[in-house]
Amino acid sequence: MIKYNTFTLKNGLKVIHHHDKTTPMVVVNTIYNVGARDEDENRTGFAHLFEHLMFGGSKNIENYDAPLQLAGGECNAFTNNDITNYYNTLPAENLETALWLESDRMLELAFTPKSLEVQRQVVIEEFKQRYLNQPYGDVWLQFRPLIYKKHPYQWATIGKNIQHIEEASMDDVKAFFFKHYGPQNATLVIGGNVDFELVQSLVKKWYDDIPSRERYIRNITPEPKQTKERRITIERKVPSNAIYLAFRMGSRLTHDHYLGDLTSDVLSGGKSSRLYESLVKNKKLFTDISAYILGGWEDGIFLINGNLMENIDVETAESAIWDEINLLINQSITENELTKVKNKFQTAKAFQEQSLLNRVMNIAMFDLMGKLDEINNENEIYNQISVKELMDFSKRTFKKSNTSVLTIKAIK
């Protein structure tokens, strides 16, 4: 059970406090309601570029990291298609250091030409290291535009084209900052061994004078329903053929999320799951195969992807996956399988919630989703799911007309 208290400042900043007396630490987590989905299609990769620029100094503080490290702290951040999340972990007595730093960069960044120039270069190297210089590294750069034709989910957080980062100007960067990084567009979560009164007074001290900026109204055209199968085959110098099947489903905010999650566990959660047993071990078609959901907040994807055994062609592999899907639809899953994945979820959640940082991030995510009051209901939601519901989910999701297929042909 995660407990919390909330309050909101006049400038619109929502603050959530989570008390944990057993830790010597405090986590200061700021989630901004901005992700790659909010980018202009001709200026992609900005939310992620910002994740780098946010450490390049702010209006009154030359360097973000050094004062934090001096106070024994550590920080990091991540960006996805929906949100950007910044966090600091430091000894609880030094809470104020993190608030001083975080509030100043919410007030205004330093916007030094040097920082922009260097971080552009760092992001380009990140792009090479993660997407270009790895086998199968560019799959998502190719696959997203196949699945999404209208919605900004068609580009990855690193950007659709590295030129967008190369060409980012200071004016673009400033405009993006003032549009998205104000107090009205953020939730601040503070968790750890600090009490509510202290949090209240220190947050007021450092954040009250930050002006509220114009509220950004998100206006994204939803991706139209898919009506026929889409395919792409790419040839790459990789060791083995691979296949990716994507099915559109409901977003993270819908009940589909939970149904998709359990269905993916039935298919590939652990060694007793169906895909491993049937396709890896018995039929020997794949060396590995997994099913999972991408819980986008605006639209969801159910994904199955596998690497093929040598000498197995992609057609055989794909039709074997469809055989498993049809079993799911026609013969349903057993009560035993359902109990198993529910039990595994409970264990995983209990371990995950041991970490203060995880609890704090969860609070931030749930709040931004507008579901804070549901944060402690997840076990209950999963427990109530029936075999029938999963079967209905499979029927409406796993249709050829709702499928995008990417295959990779290995070439020498």
Next chain:
Amino acid sequence: MNRNIAPDFTKAQKIDLVFPQKIELENGIQLFWLNETQDDTVKLDISWDAGSKYQNKALVASFTNALLLSGSPDLNAHQISDKIDFQGGFISHDVDKDNGGITLYGLNNKISDIFSVFSTAFNQAVFPESEVNKLIDIRKNGFNISMEKVSTLCRQSFNKNVFGDETGYGKVAQLDDFNKVNQQDIVDFYNTFYLKSKPTLFLVGQVDDDFINELKKWSSKMGTTTPTCPPQNFKQTKGRVEIKKEDAIQSAIRIGRLMIQKNHKDYYKFQILNTILGGYFGSRLMANIREDKGYTYGIGSGLSVLDDSAYFFISTEVAKDVTESTITEIYNEINRLKNEYITKNELEKVKNYLLGEFLRHADGPIAMMENFKNIFFNNLSEDYYTDFIHAVNDVTPQQLKDLANKYWDKNEFLEVIAG
């Protein structure tokens, strides 16, 4: 309020470490148990001296470890996994150069059932040939994929060259080795290094006496020997080793040398020196090579300490055309630490950061157990962390400069570049 002035902060003075209680099971087997947890989770690590240095054929240690629960006379691999999964259990297999083991995760009302499936399957493991062959296929594919990465090519070559490829630590598996592993090798390794050898157990969570008794009962069936491996004569290559990968767009760089272990008198202070050079986000290497030059997404340095040896390394991936400039800058940073004293401000920052790290690593019972395992496996005293904190507080610029000169002689370094 003045935003130009940093608020006051305090320095972490001490960490409250909680050590596990020791319980003697049967056959001289030890259980270390921490039960001061806040929830229903239970984690049980069982560890043997069954790492890859004990194998006399490549891959055997890791294959044995991965297949420990792949079949018994009564249950096949699928049934074993299914029974553990049904109880909400998770299993992880862990093997490195020194140790091999298994970790069970579960909730306390299920842990006894999970353990019982584990112990039945483990004690009567038969390693079916079909499971061995399947794993060969899977691992071979994984090997081929990772060999496409410059980071893997670089790490493998570094490993081989830092220890010497005739040693247990330095031997690196080749593709052909996957065709040579067989069921008999695995059964032999299992008998000698798991069944007949003494494991150590690490338990975190609230369990009842019945469960402790089950562990006791199980330990009575286990062996009592402590295996030894042939002495390793480490011989490090000095100078440059290059591995060409034509289509690579970045190069991986790894520079380092054999180094002292944790019980050496210089260890604490060398670790502080390492932190300054490349051990945290604000390090000299990050500040220069990422934050000033923009050559890389990341660069770092560290010490890797094993039972019988240790090495120091610097590692990064950079654009191909700045490979040589990066290496030059790495040595520039090393030389600055050899020739100039660290400033009071920077030293203060590193000290406080490290003290914060101790706190972060002592947060929660699972983290506490990891700290204890570090002491246990490295044969350190229980004062290790307290002494480390003293060393952090006491270290002087002169001592750091002396250590840089003692351990960072360019002629002693191995440089591996893949790309």
